[in-house]
Every structure is written in structure tokens, then in C-alpha cells.
Amino acid sequence: MIKVAVVFHSASGSTRQLAKAVAGGAVSVQGVAVIQAEIIGADISAGRFRNSLLLEQLDSAEAIVFGSPTYMGSVSAQFKAFVDATSERWETQLWANKIAAGFTIGSNFSGDQLHTLQYLQILANQHGMLWAGLDIPGNHSTAGLNRLGAQSGVIAQSADGLLHETDLLTAHYLGQRVAQVSKKFAA
Template sequence: MIKVAVVFHSAGGTTRQLATAVVAGAATVQGVTVMQAEIAGADISAGRFRNNPLLEQLDSADAIVFGSPTYMGSVSAQFKAFADATSERWEQQLWANKIAAGFTIGSNFSGDQLHTLQYLQILANQQGMLWAGLDLPGNHNAAGLNRLGAQSGVIAQSADGLLNETDLLSARYLGQRVAQLSKRFAA
């Protein structure tokens, strides 16, 4: 059984909606179990992420999809605290050769969300993971998926807390893609 984990921070709920869509997409692939884990304020003490059971669960995953809202051109402070806490995994390369992907949302159409995806990609590369972007040219399919044209992962936009349905479908597609690639890689 392939295990896909979706770990994310959400402040206003939109990143959580994207995470739920990623989970739903991954769950459509037979032979895949999916774990959804939200980084919570209670996980952080004195600026440090302290949820070892979650990190240990991620150690056993075949793929990890990272999600964070874009704040001031990068991941949220809560997600950054999580990323910093993965340094012990980095030392031992516990996440090496896992599939990785990412998603983000911002209030502007070009609010530096690409930088957030690049941060997530660098985190995955430092861990020795294999990054899976979108294989969808922006807005060039019948469903209009990848509406904002990011090949590195899902970028969504919402200024009012309401998500565009196409962004949710793109997140669902990403989850399905990660699950399929994980099965292919495991074979």
C-alpha cells in the first residue's frame, strides 16, 4: 500500500480547502492511503515545531505534499517552523527518494506565490526528495486546470476567502498525479 501525506498550514481556511482537494485526488488512486496533517499553533513552542509523532508519520510516507499560504512572498512562519524541524530528517536523509509536491494560495494574482513553491521545492530537494510539478500547460485543457499557469505546483488565488473551483480541481489533479507517480516509482 502506497502512503501519501499532505502536510500544510492554513490560517484562514483556504489552504485547508486546497489540502482537502489534494487528499481527495490522491484517494482516487487504488492502492493508496492518504494522511492529512495540519500544522497547528499548538505544535509550535518558543518558535520551534514540536510534534515528533507527526514527523515520524511522515517518515513512513512514500510521498509528501507540502502546502502553505503565501505571506510576504514565502511560506507562513508556522510552516517555516515545521520545515526547520525537519533538519534532523535531512541529516539522516530519511525522506530521500520520496515523491514531493506543493501548493500555495495568495490574495493577489502575482503575490510572489511562485517563490513559495520554490521554497517548498528547495525543502524537498534538501531532503533528497523527487519533485513532481504539474504536467498541465496553464489553461490549455478542456477543464481549464492550472488556471494561473504554474508548472511547479498548484498556485491558487483568493482575495475574499472563496476559492475558484478550477483551483480546487487543479489541487485534486495534483493529488492524483502524486499518488500515481508514487505507485509507478514504487514498482
């Protein structure tokens, strides 16, 4: 059984909706189980991420999909605290050769969400992970997936917390893609 983990922080619930769509896509692939790992306020004490159980769950996954809202052009402070806590895994390259992907959401169409995805890619690269972006040219799929045209991962936009259905479908597709790539890589 291939395990795909979806680790994310959500402040208003919109990133959580994307995470559920990613998880739904991954679990729709036969032979794949999903670990949903939400970063919450109780995980952080004095600015440091302290949930070792969540980190251990990620250690056992073949793939990790990272998700964070875009705040001021990057990941949220809560997600950054999680990232900092992964440094011990970085030192030993514990996550090397896992498949990685990412998703984000912002309130503006050009709210620097691409920088958040690039931050997540750099995180994955530091860990020796293999990044799986979207293989859908923006607005060129018959279903209209990837409406905002990001090849690096899912970028969603919502000013009111209501997600565009196409963004959710694109997140579902990303979950499927990560699961399929993980199965091929494991074989």
C-alpha cells in the same frame, strides 16, 4: 498500500480547502492511503515546531505534498517552524527518494506565490526528494485546469477566502498525479 501525506498550514481555511482537494485526488487512486497533517498553533512552542508524532507519520509515507499560504513572498512562519524541525531528517536523508509536490494560495494574482513553490521545491531537494510538478500547460486542459499557469505545483488565488473551483480541481489533479507517480516509482 502507498501512503501520500499532505502536510500544510492554514490560517484562514483556504489552504486547508486545497489540502482536502489534494488528499481527495490522491485517495481516488486505487491502492493509495492519505495522511492529512495540519500544522496548528499548539504544534509550536517558543517558535519551535514540537510535534514529533506528525514528523513520524511523514517518515512512513512514500510521498509528501507540502502546502502553505504565501505570506510576504514565502511560506508562513508556522510552516517555516515545521521545516526547521525537519533538519534531523535532512542530516540522515530519511526522506530521500520520496515523491514531493506543493501548493500555495495568495490573495493577489501576482503575490509572489511562485517563490513559495520554489521554497517548497528547495526543501524537497535538500531532503533528496523527487519533485512532481503539474504536467498541464496553463489553461490548456479541456477542464481549464492550472488557470494561473504554474508548472511547479498548484498556485491558487483568493482575496476573500472563497476558492475558485478550477483551483480546487487543479489541487485534486495534483493529488492524483502524486499518487500515480508514487505507485510507478514504488513498482
